[in-house]
Amino acid sequence: MIEIRVHGRGGQGSVTAAELLGFAAHSDGKYAQAFPSFGSERMGAPVQAFVRISDKPIRIRSQVYKPNYVIVQDPTLLEVINVLDGLHEEGLLLINSKKKAAELGINTKIRVKTIPAMEIAMEVIGRPIMNTTLLGAFAAATGEISLDGIRKAIQHKFPGSVGEKNIAAVLKAFDFIKKESL
Amino acid sequence: MSTTFIEGSIAVAKTVGVCRPHVISAYPITPQTHIVEHLSELVADGEVKAEYVNVESEHSAASVVLGSSATGARTYTATTSQGFLLMIEVLFNIAGMRLPVVMTCVNRAVSAPINIWNDQQDSMTARDSGWIQLYAEDNQEASDMHLQAFKIAENKDIMLPVMICMDGFVLTHSFDPVELISQEQADKFLPPFKPEYYLTPKNPLTFGAMVGPDGYMETRYFIEKTMHASLQVISNVATDFHNQFGRFQGGLIDTYKVEDASLVLVAMGSIIGTIKDIVDELRAKGQKVGVLKVRSYRPFPKDEIYKALSHVKEIAVVEKAVSLGYGGILVNEIKSVFYGKPKTPKINGFILGLGGRDITADTIHQVIKETAKAASEEKFVGLNEALIGGK
Structure with a gap:
């Protein structure tokens, strides 16, 4: 079983990102579970959402404390909370930022990747919502979900042209990470 | 069977929808749930042919399902926490009048201090109300239980309300794979509701009238007796469900x-x-x-x-x-x-x-x-x- 924690701020679509990740994994034929950190959500306040993906039915219902992957939607959160908390040593921290990982001053041996998701979302979708863009980067960096799974998840959640734009942003982010690792 | 990756609340709403309720009533304010929110959409879109009654309090929501159930309608409501506590007076009345209402209690803590998170104090507080209480382990079971609940409640030897208790947030806000129940499958499992007694001008009756010391105790005796009889019915309905759907999450x-x-x-x-x-x-x-x-x-x-x-x-x-x-x-x-x-x-x-x-x-x-x-x-x-x- 792999576990994912998504950090964001209320209004950035962190719960939707988790839902889409779970939906994509489910489309790929795996078992999945996605849920928000429960609370009274407020716009702008730090929020978390969680995903579990497994080859077997998922029964555990606790929050995620030792994620394999952490996704950070808002780089300003790095100053507020310890996004590395509990992250596996061989895991990955994926951050929405136009800076390179080394420039962020994160003191860790764990693999860190950045993606200018906000810039990609503004260019392709035309709105500052980068949750779907990050999914493309996540798929490229980890291989845990397929592009086809993400496409199905987005088409289900956002039918029509909104979905198509989001899918275009996903593909751009996917290519960005793939080219970087060449 | 294929599963849908879906939020627990939405899965439950869809199951309630295929149970063909005639009346759904809810108070649209926090604490409420996505269950009644999604049902209101299904009704507005014409997918569920029910009368959806928005009311001004949870007490009224419970009263609307009481009244409509007494006229022979299949009725449903859902609530949680403080809203549930406000319903309790009416919950005792629904059971006392032997009305087979089905409701979901999304389990959450009660005040004070204010806390909107999950525990099971709310439904436990209505333990002695005369409602059958079933507790769901996961979203598949929560969804399936609602179809079973109407069949248990409306059994002519039972005629008691059924409460499905489902952990707030932990289940209601979690997305999981769920095998959803189609309209055709639901119709095969759950026959139309045809009560022996109901309010109609053609045959005037009274429900919940005053009964003095000479008769009240017997009403309690019969509910207690029926509760014991319902053990077998709950178990049988779970077996029927297993036979039709191939899923079994336990009987009692x-x-x-x-x-x-x-x-x-x-x-x-x-x-x-x-x-x-x-x-x-x-x-x-x-x-x-x-x-x-x-x-x-x-x-x-x-x-x-x-x-x-x-x-x-x-x-x-x-x-x-x-x-x-x-x-x-x-x-x-x-x-x-x-x-x-x-x-x-x-x-x-x-x-x-x-x-x-x-x-x-x-x-x-x-x-x-x-x-x-x-x-x-x-x-x-x-x-x-x-x-x-x-x-």
Whole structure:
């Protein structure tokens, strides 16, 4: 079983990102579970959402404390909370930022990747919502979900042209990470 | 069968929709749930042909389903926490009038202090109301239970309301794979509601009239008797469901690796899933551990529980509610199961997860560790020592 924690701020679509990740994994034929950190959500306040993906039915219902992957939607959160908390040593921290990982001053041996998701979302979708863009980067960096799974998840959640734009942003982010690792 | 990746609340709303309710009533304010929110969309879109009544309080929502059920309509409502408490007066009336209303209690803590998170104190507070109470382990079971609930409630030998209790947030806000029930499947399982008695100008009757000391006690006697009769009906409906859908989540109870266990954890609701993972982990190390799920809490299946646990040496009851001034509620009832029996296991009670305190694998490990200690006792698990000033 792999576990994912998504950090964001209320209004950035962190719960939707988790839902889409779970939906994509489910489309790929795996078992999945996605849920928000429960609370009274407020716009702008730090929020978390969680995903579990497994080859077997998922029964555990606790929050995620030792994620394999952490996704950070808002780089300003790095100053507020310890996004590395509990992250596996061989895991990955994926951050929405136009800076390179080394420039962020994160003191860790764990693999860190950045993606200018906000810039990609503004260019392709035309709105500052980068949750779907990050999914493309996540798929490229980890291989845990397929592009086809993400496409199905987005088409289900956002039918029509909104979905198509989001899918275009996903593909751009996917290519960005793939080219970087060449 | 294929599953849909769907939020628990939405899955339940869709199942209620295919049960063809005539009237749905809800109070659209926090604390409410996505269940009635999605049902209002289904009704507005014409997918569910029901009358949807928005009201000004939870008390009124319960009153609307009471009144409409008395006219022979199939009715549904859902609420949680404080809203549930506001309904309680009417809940007793619904049971007293023998109206087969189905409702979802999304389990959440009650005030004060204000807390919107999950525990099971709300529904436990209506334990003695005359409602059948079923507790769901996961979203598949929560969804399936609603179809079963109408069949149990509307059985002409039962005619009692059924409450599906479903852990707030933990289940309602979680996306999981769920096999949804089609309209065709639901119609095959659940016949139209045709009560023997209902309010109609053609045949005037009175429901819930005044009954003095000469007759009131008998109404309680009959509900109690019917509760006992409903044990068989709940079990039969679960079997019918299994036969048609191939899914079985237990009848009155469900057991997991209990047959040869020396220690069994007893619980209700979504905590069962987490416990099953720990059971497998400990079994791999050679420890004989199992878990018993109380699926039907009212009626309380004493005989089934005794049969399942009579060989067990130790029992740990874990629960998300407390009878302040006594202690654990479920543990008290599990203890009563063994009263007068030849052998009594050691029974420990643990109160945990109140007000949304996360129940982790460590919490369950701690319960098992405490159980290994000598005395039978009851305690809170997972307290923040800093907040209670040390031990």
